[in-house]
Amino acid sequence: MKLLSILFITFILALLGTKIFQGSWNFLFSGNLGMAVFIIFTGLAHFKFQKGMAMMIPDFIPAKMFWVYFTGILEIAAGVGLMIPSIRELTSILLIIFLFLVFLANINASKKKVNLFKGDYSGPGMRYLYKERILMQIILVVWTWYFGIYLNG
Numbered sequence: 001m002k003l004l005s006i007l008f009i010t011f012i013l014a015l016l017g018t019k020i021f022q023g024s025w026n027f028l029f030s031g032n033l034g035m036a037v038f039i040i041f042t043g044l045a046h047f048k049f050q051k052g053m054a055m056m057i058p059d060f061i062p063a064k065m066f067w068v069y070f071t072g073i074l075e076i077a078a079g080v081g082l083m084i085p086s087i088r089e090l091t092s093i094l095l096i097i098f099l100f101l102v103f104l105a106n107i108n109a110s111k112k113k114v115n116l117f118k119g120d121y122s123g124p125g126m127r128y129l130y131k132e133r134i135l136m137q138i139i140l141v142v143w144t145w146y147f148g149i150y151l152n153g
Contacts, residue, residue, distance in 0.1 A: 046072025
């Protein structure tokens with residue numbers, strides 16, 4: 001859940017910034033900026049923790065390192081896409097689909113007790129999935145829908 005602090009802190013700072021510099025609270029911009037910074041941050045993590053990320057991918061999927069780098073690039077692109085109003089809604093829809101797919105990888109990683117940061121099998125296992133990841137996943141999907149689709153429309 002520490003990772004969510006990136007989302008919330010960015011959102012609050014952007015909201016305060018829009019109030020100070022524009023004279024009004026800009027929830028649409030602030031919410032999308034929060035998710036953009038969050039998803040770009042996680043995308044960059046694919047290049048720092050590539051071994052642990054590769055271990056999260058189910059065994060039947062080949063070329064794991066390709067998928068780690070490719071999904072990192074997709075996450076960075078999604079962060080940029082959220083900030084472009086003309087493609088924000090499409091980006092949000094694709095990001096929600098992506099988040100569901102990533103959740104499947106998180107289930108697999110939890111079952112195998114993958115420690116993403118160490119790149120070994122010393123992770124917290126299913127405890128992480130139940131105590132943190134499910135709630136975080138719900139927040140990310142609802143946030144993306146609310147700011148990227150609902151408020152954007």
